Amino acid sequence: MSDPVIEVRDLSVRxxxxxxxxEVDVVLEPxxxxxxxxxxxxxxxxxxKAIMGTVRPAAGxxxxxxxxxxxxxxxxxxxYMPQSESIDWDFPLSVHEVVMTGRYGKLGPSRRPRAIDKAAVTDALARVGLTELAGRQIGELSGGQRKRVFVARAIAQEARLLLLDEPFAGVDKASERRIITLLRELRDTGCGILISTHDLAGVPELCDEVILLKNRVLFHGHPDVALSPENLARVFGLEAA
Ligand SMILES: Nc1ncnc2c1ncn2[C@@H]1O[C@H](COP(=O)(O)OP(=O)(O)O)[C@@H](O)[C@H]1O
Ligand SMILES: [Mg+2]
Incomplete structure (x- = not known):
């Protein structure tokens, strides 16, 4: 058995x-x-943020x-693709440069991109359909295009865990379709993917499993069960969980 992608135990953050x-427990398999x-x-x-190690847990x-x-x-x-509002889109980087940052951990001692790094970026941009926009400043992109830049970066990086915080908020349907197809392909190569979304209708098609969160884990299991009226009332309703 390979290690779980994510193993969160008794996690409390204040x-x-x-x-x-x-007291959150979450185990995700590849x-x-x-x-x-x-x-x-x-x-x-x-x-x-706790999974990224950028907030300090009170426990767990x-x-x-x-x-x-x-x-x-x-x-x-x-x-990690943070929620859009927490990102500064004004920094002067091109699409190609952002995707290349995914290769930084792999660069040789010279720290200069080699042919293999450039090829990885070119391939990743082609897969997300952004080849034509490679030279564009990221601040000039639409919401959907920005999300695709992040997916391209994850592909170039050869990441094995994708953390996507509301990737479809403010994204056009065509970009959403394209991103979902790419996420499925990455999943099929063994990537673990944790994706937060408010699009309940899209969940059965997108997700293999679902976590319902209300500061605690209320449910973790099959999407059909997660979306039962009882469970939706528990997680989105006003009554006490
Ligand atoms: N930096 C922060 N300082 C103080 N409270 C915060 C901070 N970030 C989040 N919170 C609070 O923690 C709770 C969880 O927030 P968050 O994790 O952003 O939830 P979600 O992403 O599900 O909307 C909320 O009550 C929010 O107001
Ligand atoms: Mg949030």
Missing amino acids: YGQVQALD GRITGLLGMNGSGKSTLY SVTLFGGTPAAARGKGLVA
Whole structure:
């Protein structure tokens, strides 16, 4: 058995008085697309940050590929697409340059991109359909195109875990279709994918399994069961969970 992609144990995260995550356990195996569903404020983005190792847990542990988040990131195994509003799109990088940052962990001692790195970037851009926009500044792209840049970066990086925080918010349907197809292909090569979304209708087609989050894990299992009226009421309803 290979190590789980993600193993979160008894994870609690607090911001002052706010308990954002409370004793969360999550184990994700390779080759699965896992949907993360929950209302605003349910702790989805905090879970991503804890998995990345950028917020400090009050308690519990996060293990990626059997090691620390820092070790997994150092090996280039993890690609993280934060929620759009937390990204500064004004920094002056081209599409090609952003995707090349996915290769930084693999560059040789000269730190200069070699032919193999350039080929990886070219291939990744072709796969997401952004070849023509390679020279464009990322600030000039549409929402859907920006998400595809991130997917291209993950592909160039050869990441084995994709953490996608609301990748479809503000994205046109054509880009969404294209991204979903790519995510399936990556899943089929053994990548683990954790994707938060508010598009419940798209969940059965997209996800192999679903986590319902309300600061705690209310459910983790088959999408059809996650989307039962009872479970939806528990996670999105106003009554106490
Ligand atoms: N940096 C922060 N400082 C204080 N409270 C925060 C911070 N980030 C998130 N929170 C709070 O933690 C809870 C979970 O937030 P978040 O993880 O962003 O949820 P979601 O992504 O599901 O909307 C919310 O109550 C939110 O207000
Ligand atoms: Mg969020």
